[in-house]
Amino acid sequence: MEANSWPDIAQLWRYLLEAKTEFPTIRLGGLADGGYCVPAVLESVECFFSPGYGGVKEFEDELSDMGIPSFICDGSFSDIPDLRANQAFDSKNLATWNGAETMTLDHWIENSGFSHSQKIGVQMDIEGAEYSILDSLEPKTLKSINVLLIEFHELDLLLVSQSRLIELKRILEKIFKTHDLVHTKANNAGGVIHFCGTSLPLVMELSFVRKGIGIDSKSSQNSFYCLNCEFLNDYTKPEIKLPKLEKTFK
Numbered sequence: 421m422e423a424n425s426w427p428d429i430a431q432l433w434r435y436l437l438e439a440k441t442e443f444p445t446i447r448l449g450g451l452a453d454g455g456y457c458v459p460a461v462l463e464s465v466e467c468f469f470s471p472g473y474g475g476v477k478e479f480e481d482e483l484s485d486m487g488i489p490s491f492i493c494d495g496s497f498s499d500i501p502d503l504r505a506n507q508a509f510d511s512k513n514l515a516t517w518n519g520a521e522t523m524t525l526d527h528w529i530e531n532s533g534f535s536h537s538q539k540i541g542v543q544m545d546i547e548g549a550e551y552s553i554l555d556s557l558e559p560k561t562l563k564s565i566n567v568l569l570i571e572f573h574e575l576d577l578l579l580v581s582q583s584r585l586i587e588l589k590r591i592l593e594k595i596f597k598t599h600d601l602v603h604t605k606a607n608n609a610g611g612v613i614h615f616c617g618t619s620l621p622l623v624m625e626l627s628f629v630r631k632g633i634g635i636d637s638k639s640s641q642n643s644f645y646c647l648n649c650e651f652l653n654d655y656t657k658p659e660i661k662l663p664k665l666e667k668t669f670k
Contacts, residue, residue, distance in 0.1 A: 424582055424585050435589070437662055439627075440600060440602045443629070445457040445602075448482045455478070457627055457651075459603065459629045461634070462488065464633050465488060465540070466534060467489045467534050467541065468480065468488060468491070469525070469528060469543070470493075471492075471514045472494055472544070473497055473509070477492065477500065479543060490507045493509065493510040493514065508532075514528070514549060526557065539564075539566050541569075542565050542567070545571040547573055548574050551572075554570070554595070562595065563598050565599075566630045567630075568599060568629075568630075570628070573610070576613045576620075598631060599629060603627035604625070604627070606624055607621065608654055610622040619663060
């Protein structure tokens with residue numbers, strides 16, 4: 421694979437790093453890996469879609485306690501034994517096509533009973549499949565999502581794969597048309613790669629809010645409210661500080 425130029429890499433990383441850090445977040449889903457820094461706009465969310473169950477649903481259970489239903493999918497499991505009344509499960513994986521064992525995010529939302537909602541939340545941690553899913557997502561579906569939580573994996577490929585660099589840039593430019601990045605965090609369980617004197621995390625958690633959605637009073641008064649959401653995914657490993665990149669490459 422050919423190496424990408426540092427200016428191109430730095431320009432894309434600035435997309436990932438420049439969040440509106442004054443935006444408050446709420447920690448849901450536990451204090452370690454599996455928890456997420458959710459923007460304090462939950463009064464603007466009617467339901468959440470969470471692909472990738474993995475045997476844990478603390479995040480969805482906390483949403484349930486707040487009266488927010490969840491849709492969960494994971495083709496590795498046939499069912500969820502402790503599924504709550506306001507939680508639904510599909511034994512399928514997200515993909516770019518609909519089949520016996522797969523479905524697109526557009527199809528999932530369309531057939532959920534919330535197809536006409538403009539107040540959807542999506543939490544996506546699917547180990548690298550997020551790229552193709554987001555790249556193929558219909559713009560009209562994206563516009564219905566008020567809160568979008570994404571964990572981007574394999575970010576070391578941005579250094580050596582031109583196709584990954586172009587793909588992620590295309591994805592972020594699509595999202596930024598309708599959403600603001602309001603929180604960004606390095607997953608310290610994923611490690612770092614050193615390049616041109618800069619340490620870059622291999623896994624990043626990004627929180628987006630649809631443009632025009634304001635902070636709501638109910639969420640911001642939640643006991644889990646915090647401004648920077650400085651929780652570690654793995655408390656046995658050191659925190660990964662986000663790098664500061666020169667303005668030259670903006």
